[in-house]
Amino acid sequence: MTTHFHTCTLCEATCGIAVTVDGGRVLDIRGDEDDPFSRGYICPKATALADLQHDPDRLRRPLRRAGDTWHEVAWDEAFDLVGSRLREVRGRYGADAVAVYQGNPSAHNLGLLTYGQVLFRGLGTRNLFSATSVDQLPQMLASFLMLGNQVLLPVPDIDRTDLFVCLGANPAVSNGSIMTAPNVRARLKAIRARGGQVVVIDPRRTETAALADRHLFVRPGTDALLLLSIVNVLFAEDLIRLGRLARYVSGVDGLRSAAENFGPDVTFAATGVEPDDVRWLARSLADTPRAVLYGRVGTCTQEFGGLAAWLVLAINVLTGHLDEPGGPMFTTPAVDAVPLVAATRFRGSLGRWHSRVRGLPEFGGELPAAVLAEEIDTPGAGQIRALITSAGNPVLSTPNGARLERALPGLDFMVSIDPYLNETSRFADVILPPTVHLERSHYELALANYSVRNVAKYSPPVFEREPDQRHDWEICVELATRLLGRGSGVLAGALGRRLPPESLLDLWLRAGPYGLRRGLGGLSLSRLKKQPHGVDLGALEPRLPGRLGLRHRRIDLAPRTYLDDLPRLRGRLGASVAGLVLIGRRQLRSNNSWMHNSERLVKGKQRCTLLMHPDDAASRGLTDGDVASLSSAAGTIEVPVELTDAIMPGVVSLPHGWGHGRPGTRLGVAANHPGASINDVTDEHFVDALTGTAAFSGVPVRVDALVVNTTHLS
Numbered sequence: 001m002t003t004h005f006h007t008c009t010l011c012e013a014t015c016g017i018a019v020t021v022d023g024g025r026v027l028d029i030r031g032d033e034d035d036p037f038s039r040g041y042i043c044p045k046a047t048a049l050a051d052l053q054h055d056p057d058r059l060r061r062p063l064r065r066a067g068d069t070w071h072e073v074a075w076d077e078a079f080d081l082v083g084s085r086l087r088e089v090r091g092r093y094g095a096d097a098v099a100v101y102q103g104n105p106s107a108h109n110l111g112l113l114t115y116g117q118v119l120f121r122g123l124g125t126r127n128l129f130s131a132t133s134v135d136q137l138p139q140m141l142a143s144f145l146m147l148g149n150q151v152l153l154p155v156p157d158i159d160r161t162d163l164f165v166c167l168g169a170n171p172a173v174s175n176g177s178i179m180t181a182p183n184v185r186a187r188l189k190a191i192r193a194r195g196g197q198v199v200v201i202d203p204r205r206t207e208t209a210a211l212a213d214r215h216l217f218v219r220p221g222t223d224a225l226l227l228l229s230i231v232n233v234l235f236a237e238d239l240i241r242l243g244r245l246a247r248y249v250s251g252v253d254g255l256r257s258a259a260e261n262f263g264p265d266v267t268f269a270a271t272g273v274e275p276d277d278v279r280w281l282a283r284s285l286a287d288t289p290r291a292v293l294y295g296r297v298g299t300c301t302q303e304f305g306g307l308a309a310w311l312v313l314a315i316n317v318l319t320g321h322l323d324e325p326g327g328p329m330f331t332t333p334a335v336d337a338v339p340l341v342a343a344t345r346f347r348g349s350l351g352r353w354h355s356r357v358r359g360l361p362e363f364g365g366e367l368p369a370a371v372l373a374e375e376i377d378t379p380g381a382g383q384i385r386a387l388i389t390s391a392g393n394p395v396l397s398t399p400n401g402a403r404l405e406r407a408l409p410g411l412d413f414m415v416s417i418d419p420y421l422n423e424t425s426r427f428a429d430v431i432l433p434p435t436v437h438l439e440r441s442h443y444e445l446a447l448a449n450y451s452v453r454n455v456a457k458y459s460p461p462v463f464e465r466e467p468d469q470r471h472d473w474e475i476c477v478e479l480a481t482r483l484l485g486r487g488s489g490v491l492a493g494a495l496g497r498r499l500p501p502e503s504l505l506d507l508w509l510r511a512g513p514y515g516l517r518r519g520l521g522g523l524s525l526s527r528l529k530k531q532p533h534g535v536d537l538g539a540l541e542p543r544l545p546g547r548l549g550l551r552h553r554r555i556d557l558a559p560r561t562y563l564d565d566l567p568r569l570r571g572r573l574g575a576s577v578a579g580l581v582l583i584g585r586r587q588l589r590s591n592n593s594w595m596h597n598s599e600r601l602v603k604g605k606q607r608c609t610l611l612m613h614p615d616d617a618a619s620r621g622l623t624d625g626d627v628a629s630l631s632s633a634a635g636t637i638e639v640p641v642e643l644t645d646a647i648m649p650g651v652v653s654l655p656h657g658w659g660h661g662r663p664g665t666r667l668g669v670a671a672n673h674p675g676a677s678i679n680d681v682t683d684e685h686f687v688d689a690l691t692g693t694a695a696f697s698g699v700p701v702r703v704d705a706l707v708v709n710t711t712h713l714s
């Protein structure tokens with residue numbers, strides 16, 4: 001019996017875990033008490049890593065489709081087939097005919113962040129898609145336009161703040177996002193214990209709101225209006241405090257003019273936030289020395305997500321909190337993504353090209369996932385003919401997944417790099433299953449850049465992979481050698497053999513801020529390996545102006561891109577909203593569209609319920625537990641209704657990631673707990689027109705009674 005120290009990477013919190021193994025099986029997973037960052041904390045999902053490891057449904061060898069059946073094939077046969085079919089499509093239709101979709105788990109995966117990008121970016125296709133455009137894209141755009149680098153994202157210094165204002169986020173459940181912070185609940189409680197305040201602004205009184213001093217309802221889709229009215233009050237009441245960074249800030253007058261006609265009395269009708277509450281928010285943010293305004297996914301994935309992300313960052317600058325202790329700060333990670341990205345053309349871009357059918361803009365080399373289905377099912381030059389999915393399940397996670405589901409069978413070829421035969425990969429011709437969490441080593445290359453403390457940790461694999469298993473990066477290198485032509489393909493193969501991801505990591509650690517320049521005691525991979533619980537590299541420290549891009553060297557409060565989008569927002573002021581609107585929600589025992597094949601996570605009462613205010617239910621003849629039909633411009637699903645006054649009247653909420661039980665999947669447990677997919681009713685045409693980001697919050701819907709008192713569904 002042995003105990004291994006590793007990291008849970010199911011969400012961004014990256015908690016340390018102690019995994020006890022006997023005879024090739026996991027006996028126990030606990031929080032690692034000696035992890036200096038998570039200190040023994042884990043949430044219920046961590047223990048489910050054992051279920052993932054031993055899941056009989058998990059694929060271990062490549063599958064090849066033969067009609068409606070699948071059979072295992074050898075890796076070389078699978079690689080050759082994928083290589084020849086994708087080469088054929090590229091040869092006949094051009095590079096853009098092969099699309100790529102990368103899912104959210106890629107962000108935790110050292111192999112996919114290195115050699116995955118060699119393959120996917122190396123294909124030279126304009127049809128690159130990822131979970132970015134159903135999540136944080138607007139925040140990355142704000143960092144690019146205002147600070148000069150799309151990955152220079154500030155992180156709330158939650159452990160030192162005295163005012164945490166949380167908009168469109170539920171960190172008590174998510175454990176932080178672009179705020180890697182194990183045990184957020186304890187960190188929020190600590191704010192109040194030291195005399196500070198937590199304020200939550202959300203259309204739902206969330207689990208985070210339950211821990212807060214104040215909760216304010218805001219109508220879905222109106223965050224930008226609320227934020228602009230806060231800016232208006234800051235200027236009107238002379239509350240601007242630029243502080244230490246004043247000489248680097250430009251665009252103050254432009255922002256003042258932008259907010260001029262958006263006072264709190266004007267925005268109230270649209271947002272539902274009382275003018276006095278807006279003034280209180282503005283004064284509190286300006287007058288609290290250590291304060292942070294934190295906006296996350298709900299703020300991004302709405303009709304005005306681009307503007308909202310801009311204004312969150314702008315308010316933190318106007319109130320003098322950016323880059324100050326207790327405010328939104330920047331990390332000093334052991335491997336620093338900012339200069340790595342700055343050295344490439346991926347430091348940021350918007351609109352270098354547009355999608356073929358609808359003309360939505362590229363961002364950072366990717367197109368919005370909202371156009372993936374139409375780019376497949378709309379005939380014409382430039383149509384997508386083949387698709388590679390990696391660590392993603394876009395049928396369940398992108399807007400109008402039902403349309404994508406109808407479009408995928410029309411592809412000439414599809415390959416999924418995925419450990420499951422899931423709702424998306426069932427349409428593939430070949431599935432290449434990589435190793436999973438406990439079978440591979442781990443270093444948090446990307447998310448250590450967004451951590452509330454500077455930390456570094458390397459974890460070796462808990463289980464040695466079997467000889468005929470492959471890591472993601474090995475799969476990508478094999479495909480690159482077959483697809484990228486003589487020059488790049490040979491180079492990728494040679495690089496992969498000589499410089500596996502861990503060797504790259506060692507180089508980056510040595511070149512990083514804690515590496516060789518600190519002398520012989522500097523950080524390297526071998527030194528990190530001697531610290532199995534990880535190392536704490538200290539609290540966040542002020543990093544500006546040094547971290548601003550050399551070409552930028554300023555904080556631009558009024559980029560033209562945003563000012564030009566304001567007339568669209570002004571139109572929202574007068575728009576009347578009749579009927580109901582839909583928002584999503586995240587759940588502690590759920591991990592986006594996967595991990596529902598773990599019995600311990602899905603057992604118990606039905607969790608895929610539609611939250612509805614009792615007044616809205618009564619007017620439709622619905623009572624608690626009834627099954628209702630939920631319909632939108634995109635489609636109709638049936639869902640059980642759960643009544644609660646924790647949601648605003650006029651708003652309903654359904655969790656995301658459900659909708660299993662579709663034919664052709666191999667997910668035995670999930671099929672018994674299918675739920676309904678919110679993305680069968682979200683609308684691919686309902687996007688933030690500025691960024692192309694999917695607008696999941698505020699989707700107009702209709703709810704009608706179907707069956708009364710169907711208690712068997714609970």
Ligand code: SF4
Nearest residue numbers: 008011014015043046
């Ligand atoms: S919060 Fe839960 S899912 Fe997230 S890393 Fe920690 S244990 Fe894993």
